[in-house]
Amino acid sequence: MHKIKLLDDCIHELARLPGVGRKTAARLAMHILKMKPEDVHRLADRLTAFKDNTVFCSVCGGLSEGETCPICMDTYREPHVLCVVEEAKDIFIIEQTSYYKGRYHVLGGKISPLDGIGPDNLRIAELLDRVQAEGVTEVILATNPDVDGETTAIYLTRRLKSIADSAVKVTKLASGIPLGTHIEYADEMTVLRALESRREI
Amino acid sequence: MHKIKLLDDCIHELARLPGVGRKTAARLAMHILKMKPEDVHRLADRLTAFKDNTVFCSVCGGLSEGETCPICMDTYREPHVLCVVEEAKDIFIIEQTSYYKGRYHVLGGKISPLDGIGPDNLRIAELLDRVQAEGVTEVILATNPDVDGETTAIYLTRRLKSIADSAVKVTKLASGIPLGTHIEYADEMTVLRALESRREI
Numbered sequence: 001m002h003k004i005k006l007l008d009d010c011i012h013e014l015a016r017l018p019g020v021g022r023k024t025a026a027r028l029a030m031h032i033l034k035m036k037p038e039d040v041h042r043l044a045d046r047l048t049a050f051k052d053n054t055v056f057c058s059v060c061g062g063l064s065e066g067e068t069c070p071i072c073m074d075t076y077r078e079p080h081v082l083c084v085v086e087e088a089k090d091i092f093i094i095e096q097t098s099y100y101k102g103r104y105h106v107l108g109g110k111i112s113p114l115d116g117i118g119p120d121n122l123r124i125a126e127l128l129d130r131v132q133a134e135g136v137t138e139v140i141l142a143t144n145p146d147v148d149g150e151t152t153a154i155y156l157t158r159r160l161k162s163i164a165d166s167a168v169k170v171t172k173l174a175s176g177i178p179l180g181t182h183i184e185y186a187d188e189m190t191v192l193r194a195l196e197s198r199r200e201i
Numbered sequence: 202m203h204k205i206k207l208l209d210d211c212i213h214e215l216a217r218l219p220g221v222g223r224k225t226a227a228r229l230a231m232h233i234l235k236m237k238p239e240d241v242h243r244l245a246d247r248l249t250a251f252k253d254n255t256v257f258c259s260v261c262g263g264l265s266e267g268e269t270c271p272i273c274m275d276t277y278r279e280p281h282v283l284c285v286v287e288e289a290k291d292i293f294i295i296e297q298t299s300y301y302k303g304r305y306h307v308l309g310g311k312i313s314p315l316d317g318i319g320p321d322n323l324r325i326a327e328l329l330d331r332v333q334a335e336g337v338t339e340v341i342l343a344t345n346p347d348v349d350g351e352t353t354a355i356y357l358t359r360r361l362k363s364i365a366d367s368a369v370k371v372t373k374l375a376s377g378i379p380l381g382t383h384i385e386y387a388d389e390m391t392v393l394r395a396l397e398s399r400r401e402i
Contacts, residue, residue: 003296004264004271010251013244018232024220030290031219032252033264040252043214044245050211051233051241063205063234070205089231095204 059130061106061123062088071095071103078102083140084127084156086110086149090142102140105130110143110152119155128159131168138169145175145193260331262307262324263289272296272304279303284341285328285357287311287350291343303341306331311344311353320356329360332369339370346376 007029014025032040056062057069064070071077071091081102085091088106107122131139139160143149157170176194177186186194208230215226233241257263258270265271272278272292282303286292289307308323332340340361344350358371377395378387387395 003293004255004266006247006251006255006266007264007293009247013247016240016244017229019225019228026290026293027220028218029251030288032248033255033289035252037252039217041249043217044249046207046210046214047233048242048245050207050230051236051238054205054207054234063208065205065207087231088234089227092204092208092227 056088056106060104061108061126062091062104076101080135080137081140082127082130082134082136082138083142085142086144086152094142100140102138107143107152110148111155112148119159122152124156124159127156128163131160131166132163136168138171141170141172145173257289257307261305262309262327263292263305277302281336281338282341283328283331283335283337283339284343286343287345287353295343301341303339308344308353311349312356313349320360323353325357325360328357329364332361332367333364337369339372342371342373346374 010029010032011022011025014020014028015022017025020028053065054063055065055067057064057072058067059072060069062069062071078101082105083094083100083102084105084107085094086107086109091104091106094100094104105123105127107124107127109117109122111117111119111122127139130136139156141153141156143152143156153172160166160168160170174197175190176197177183177190183191211230211233212223212226215221215229216223218226221229254266255264256266256268258265258273259268260273261270263270263272279302283306284295284301284303285306285308286295287308287310292305292307295301295305306324306328308325308328310318310323312318312320312323328340331337340357342354342357344353344357354373361367361369361371375398376391377398378384378391384392
């Protein structure tokens with residue numbers, strides 16, 4: 001059986017990406033063969049430029065091209081509201097709504113005893129420091145609504161409430177039926193949460 | 202709404218790949234951020250090395266790192282049997298079986314009037330030349346079993362049979378129930394073909 005080493009190398013590297021199996025990698029490789037050379041080079045350049053030049057913001061832990069990210073440097077953003085997210089990528093989803101005007105704090109994960117991740121492995125001490133130093137009045141917890149995320153939210157609430165001389169308000173993203181779907185397709189835990197959190201209209 | 206330009210550029214390029222939407226591209230980008238720098242550079246290098254150094258074999262039209270591909274150069278391969286495939290990538294699937302010992306001929310597509318692809322747009326003249334020049338005794342048609350692929354197979358059979366002084370045998374890959382599946386999940390055309398092509402055991 002004959003192989004083309006360049007193709008094999010290309011497929012091998014692509015297949016290491018998450019969600020990309022060997023079949024998909026082979027399909028992508030054949031597509032790359034049909035692309036214009038300049039397009040392939042631009043793709044490769046942008047992958048490495050992104051990897052080499054992106055760092056984590058020293059304040060919030062979000063993605064940044066410099067020491068401090070544009071959100072932390074933006075003086076128009078509300079400085080007394082912090083939104084706590086698990087990962088840097090979650091910031092982009094919230095930013096897309098154009099609703100939130102406060103700042104962020106990235107935990108770098110969630111408390112997950114099974115994976116050996118405890119409070120000390122997350123940026124929780126930094127969060128408590130910021131809340132005190134920046135005079136934060138509201139912390140919005142935007143951890144994911146799964147077991148570990150909820151555990152993390154409960155833990156953070158307790159820690160935030162225990163800060164001496166602090167009257168910080170702790171809130172959490174609402175859970176419920178996602179828009180654009182049907183109730184019949186929602187799982188019962190989501191429906192239960194939506195019922196509990198029903199509001200008068 | 203704040204954006205990181207490097208991230209945006211990276212997502213934009215990834216989202217141009219087939220089967221990769223913006224959500225998948227964002228997920229891949231976040232994965233790239235977690236990868237080791239040397240792994241990202243190797244991925245980028247292999248994409249461009251594959252693109253820049255892979256050409257099509259001047260004989261069979263398959264992928265090659267040089268003027269002639271390893272299969273066409275391999276003197277141990279049966280020179281009188283040609284397997285006709287639509288695309289260069291189809292060669293790899295057939296090679297994986299380690300069963301076929303002949304050579305290949307890539308058409309570069311299939312006859313598709315709706316897409317404006319006629320016989321003159323494919324490497325059919327080259328195929329007929331090779332059959333005569335190389336003294337080919339059997340041509341195996343491995344076009345896809347869809348409407349255009351079958352049309353192409355019928356057309357090729359007629360052209361191959363009409364070569365003067367030639368007694369070339371033309372065969373076609375068998376169609377039938379794929380292994381490992383259940384008959385109940387096969388479509389009726391496949392079952393019909395499997396019944397027609399039934400063989401005594």
